[in-house]
Amino acid sequence: MTERGGPGQPDGGPGQPGGGPGQPDGGPELCNNTSSLSLQDFIGTPPLSGFIGYEYKQDAVYARYMKSTFTRNGKTYHDSRYLGRVVDKERGIFRNRSLGTFSFDLENGIRNVSILVNDSLMEDTRAHISLEFGDIWLIDQILKETGLDTVIERLIPKRSDTLKALVGYKLLSNDVYVYANAWYRSSYARVLYPGANVDSPWISEFHAELGTEENLNKFFELYLETVFRIKELNEQMSFVVAMDSAGVANDIKTFLTAMNNHNGVVSKEIRITYLLDLKTKIPLLFRITPGNIIDNSTLINSINTLINYGINVQTMIMDAGYASMSNISEMMSAKIPFLTRMLKNRKEYKMLIDKYGDELLRPENRVRYGTRKFFSLRVPIDFGEHKVFAYIMHDKAQADLDGDEVFENAEEDKGVDEYQKALRNCGKFILISSNEYPTDEIVGVYSTRQSIEQLIDISKNYAGMIPLRGHSKNTILGIILISFIATAVYSYLGNKLRDTKISAHDAFVSLKYLRFIAYQNCKILNELTKDQNCIFKHLNIPIPFEVESGNLLHKKASILSALTQKKQGRGRPKGSKSKTDMYKAGEHTLQAPTKTDIVVGRRGRPKGSKNRPKYTSPGEESASKEQELPSEDTR
Numbered sequence: 281m282t283e284r285g286g287p288g289q290p291d292g293g294p295g296q297p298g299g300g301p302g303q304p305d306g307g308p309e310l311c312n313n314t315s316s317l318s319l320q321d322f323i324g325t326p327p328l329s330g331f332i333g334y335e336y337k338q339d340a341v342y343a344r345y346m347k348s349t350f351t352r353n354g355k356t357y358h359d360s361r362y363l364g365r366v367v368d369k370e371r372g373i374f375r376n377r378s379l380g381t382f383s384f385d386l387e388n389g390i391r392n393v394s395i396l397v398n399d400s401l402m403e404d405t406r407a408h409i410s411l412e413f414g415d416i417w418l419i420d421q422i423l424k425e426t427g428l429d430t431v432i433e434r435l436i437p438k439r440s441d442t443l444k445a446l447v448g449y450k451l452l453s454n455d456v457y458v459y460a461n462a463w464y465r466s467s468y469a470r471v472l473y474p475g476a477n478v479d480s481p482w483i484s485e486f487h488a489e490l491g492t493e494e495n496l497n498k499f500f501e502l503y504l505e506t507v508f509r510i511k512e513l514n515e516q517m518s519f520v521v522a523m524d525s526a527g528v529a530n531d532i533k534t535f536l537t538a539m540n541n542h543n544g545v546v547s548k549e550i551r552i553t554y555l556l557d558l559k560t561k562i563p564l565l566f567r568i569t570p571g572n573i574i575d576n577s578t579l580i581n582s583i584n585t586l587i588n589y590g591i592n593v594q595t596m597i598m599d600a601g602y603a604s605m606s607n608i609s610e611m612m613s614a615k616i617p618f619l620t621r622m623l624k625n626r627k628e629y630k631m632l633i634d635k636y637g638d639e640l641l642r643p644e645n646r647v648r649y650g651t652r653k654f655f656s657l658r659v660p661i662d663f664g665e666h667k668v669f670a671y672i673m674h675d676k677a678q679a680d681l682d683g684d685e686v687f688e689n690a691e692e693d694k695g696v697d698e699y700q701k702a703l704r705n706c707g708k709f710i711l712i713s714s715n716e717y718p719t720d721e722i723v724g725v726y727s728t729r730q731s732i733e734q735l736i737d738i739s740k741n742y743a744g745m746i747p748l749r750g751h752s753k754n755t756i757l758g759i760i761l762i763s764f765i766a767t768a769v770y771s772y773l774g775n776k777l778r779d780t781k782i783s784a785h786d787a788f789v790s791l792k793y794l795r796f797i798a799y800q801n802c803k804i805l806n807e808l809t810k811d812q813n814c815i816f817k818h819l820n821i822p823i824p825f826e827v828e829s830g831n832l833l834h835k836k837a838s839i840l841s842a843l844t845q846k847k848q849g850r851g852r853p854k855g856s857k858s859k860t861d862m863y864k865a866g867e868h869t870l871q872a873p874t875k876t877d878i879v880v881g882r883r884g885r886p887k888g889s890k891n892r893p894k895y896t897s898p899g900e901e902s903a904s905k906e907q908e909l910p911s912e913d914t915r
Contacts, residue, residue, distance in 0.1 A: 319345075319361045319379065319390070325485070326389035330358075334366065341366040343374055345384070383475070388438065391477040409798045413468040413805060414791025414812060416448050420472050421821045422769050423447075426562075427506035432765075435499050441473035442486055443762065449478065450744030450766045452788060457483045468796050484755060491758030499761065500565050500589055507562065507768075510590045518594030521564065522732040523582060523602065525553040525575055526740070530748045536756060538572035547571075550748065552760065553578050554739070555586060556732045561775045562768050563735060564591065568760065575601035580610055595619060595715065597729045603712065605664045612666040612714060619713040619726055622670070628663070629710055636672050637704060647720040649727070652677060656719040663712060671711040671722045679707025735771060742785065743767040776819055787815050 323345060330347030346360040363384060364376025372385040383391045423429040423444065433440045448469050449460050460478040464470055477486070489495075504510040527549035530537050536550045549571035555564045567585060569578055579602045586593060593616055600621040611618050622629050636657055639645075645655045655674040660667060686702045711726055739745040743766035750756035774784040782790075790811045797804050808816075808823070816823055 319363075322359075322361045323389055326387060328386045328389060330386070332363070332372075332384075332386075333360070334369070341369065390479075391475055411468045411470070411796045411798075412466060412792055412794075413796035414794030415452050415788045416467050416469045416472065417794075418773075418787065418791055418815075418819075418821065419448050419451060419769060420444070421819075422773055426768070426772055428503075428765060428768065431499065431502045431506050434502055435495065436490065439477075439486065439489070441475035442477050443490065443765075445469050445473045445476035445478050446483070446486075446762050447766050447769065450762060451742065451770060452792070454742065454744050456747070471796075487750070487758030487762075488752060488754040489758070491754040491756065491761060493757075496757055496761065504564070504589050504591070508557070508560075508564070518592045519564070520558040520595045520597065520728075521586065521591075521593055522556045522558050522729050523553065523579070523596060523598045524729075524732040524736060525551055525578065526736045527551055527571055528740075528746060528748045530750065530756070532749060532751055534750065534752065534756065536568060536570050536753060538570040540571040550756065551578075552739075552745075553582055554732060554735055555582060556735050558597070558728050558731055561731055561735075561771050563764065563771065565589070566760065566764055568757070575599070576604040576607055579607045583611075583614075583616065593617075597726065599729070608668070608712075609664050609666060612668075617714045619711065619715065621726070622710040622712050624709075628661070628670075632659070632661070632670055632672055632710055633705060633708060637708075640672050640674055640708075645719070647723065649723040652723075654723055656722060658716070658719050658722075661712075666714075668712050668714055669716055671713070671717070671719065673709050673711065673723070675707045675709070677707075682706035735767065738770050738774075739763055739767045742770055773819075777815075780814075780818055782811070782815060791815065 328345075328347075330345060333344045333346050335342045335344070343363040343366050344360040345363055346358040348356055349359045351357070362376065364374040364379070367373040367375050367381065371383065373381065373383050375381045379390070420429075423432070429444075432443050436443060445464060446460070448467070449457075449463055452467075453459065453463050455463075457478075458480045460480065460483065464476065464478045469476070527540055527547065528551075529547050529549050531548055537548055540547060540549050540551070551569045551571050551573055553567045553569065555566070556562070557564050565585065567578070567582060579598070583593065583596070595617045596611065597619045600623045603620040603622060608618070636659060640655050640657045642655075645657050647654045647656045653676040655676075657672045659670050659672065661670045683703060683706045686699070686706060690699055690702075711722060713722075717725060743763045745760070745763040745767075748756065748759060750759055770784050773787065777784060777787060790809070793806075794808065794812055795806050797806070813823075815821075
């Protein structure tokens with residue numbers, strides 16, 4: 281018997297009243313597939329046309345996906361693909377040999393589901409399922425704590441599980457997407473995100489769907505509103521923002537890919553600009569530009585983007601590449617405070633070093649930053665049409681390193697003057713700012729810019745930014761957006777672990793070995809090590825054992841109760857009386873026993889028994905037994 285229909289279509293496919301071949305309502309004939317297309321290739325991109333047909337055989341239900349192919353003589357013929365045995369008809373879950381356990385419906389197509397989605401699936405496991413638990417559990421808790429979980433679910437409600445799973449994959453594996461499904465099936469992510477589809481052929485389509493301009497704009501609005509509470513704190517909170525850019529190699533030809541010469545290294549790349557909140561160490565947003573766009577031309581648009589999303593910039597800290605005359609003039613006109621480093625090839629730099637070089641090295645200009653020693657001198661200068669402050673700095677440790685390089689590379693034909701001038705410039709740099717900082721604090725303020733360098737390192741080496749392989753702008757934006765979310769999670773975790781000896785990377789590695797094991801009758805977690813326990817306690821994350829403890833403790837109590845009932849102690853229950861005491865007290869209704877009825881047991885051998893002969897060896901034992909045998913005359 282064959283039944284037409286699927287989830288949401290109990291009566292059959294579109295335009296058909298229902299039924300299968302041979303049914304009274306005259307449903308279409310089901311034909312077997314003869315082409316070599318796989319199930320996924322045959323289905324195509326959702327939403328789908330066609331219908332799901334069910335066939336009942338004995339106690340099992342099997343399903344096929346069928347779509348019309350042609351009509352002949354008023355009769356519609358269908359091509360079909362076998363979906364497998366029906367695990368859960370209402371939820372559209374099937375199982376076959378090639379795909380394993382998966383969900384399928386006409387709206388979403390094929391999606392992976394957890395093997396634990398239905399308890400009946402556990403009957404198929406001969407022993408148990410062991411999954412990596414601790415690392416993905418930590419990521420899921422951070423997503424919820426930061427509000428990123430809500431952002432993702434509001435951004436793409438139907439594909440939120442896929443996005444969360446890919447964020448976890450990039451943080452924990454950082455490998456190419458062809459291995460994403462293998463990681464997913466061995467991780468507790470399959471339980472946390474049962475609707476994820478991380479099969480490699482589908483991921484590129486997901487990137488293109490995710491990386492549209494509409495989704496990107498919607499994401500930043502949700503992200504800044506939820507994570508940073510922009511709308512709530514906009515009038516009360518200003519951000520100290522660090523800005524920097526990085527080139528990401530991409531050999532695939534797109535309009536974003538262009539040749540770039542950065543510090544003498546020529547590569548074909550895409551330029552990504554990051555903006556970071558220096559208080560939380562979490563990235564605010566990113567922008568992408570073609571690889572041949574120079575840094576200083578991206579500053580104004582980046583600031584306008586921040587303003588567009590409602591971010592009030594208190595101070596902009598940036599690299600020397602952004603310190604052009606036009607950029608400084610624009611920021612001064614917009615009254616946006618800034619701090620940056622002056623390029624050494626500017627004429628203002630050479631003039632300040634020549635004018636204040638000797639005054640800089642006076643004892644009163646000595647400052648310390650941690651263990652490092654500096655000389656710092658603040659002077660007001662005219663930078664274009666605006667007045668700013670120049671902080672002329674001399675780093676003693678860097679001066680020694682630069683001096684060694686000058687010493688090794690000195691050439692006699694250049695003369696003594698150039699050699700002394702090179703030594704004079706060793707260890708010196710100049711910072712310019714619209715703010716007037718104390719000379720002993722300026723180094724600490726500018727050193728916070730290292731956080732943006734660390735952010736770029738995280739995105740490239742720990743959050744799956746590279747390798748970047750995208751054939752279209754939407755695909756590239758989708759890949760970078762996943763990496764951006766992963767970078768935000770990693771940065772947030774690293775900031776919370778700052779006071780410990782454990783880095784974010786160490787935490788993920790340690791928790792990877794905390795495994796979840798599902799047996800046929802119960803679910804358990806491995807015992808926590810000292811490091812794992814410290815990580816969860818420091819982050820105030822619930823101990824993982826409590827996550828699955830409800831069913832487990834209930835089963836444990838029932839098992840212990842059953843064992844207690846089966847296990848009975850020897851002897852009478854405590855406080856009970858012997859039969860003899862009951863007869864004497866008159867508490868027994870039967871006739872009192874006589875003395876001969878009461879048999880008192882004694883310890884030892886029965887009366888008249890003999891000791892067992894001493895055993896020495898098999899030969900001696902046989903000899904002793906022969907000696908004990910009665911003689912022939914006696915018998």
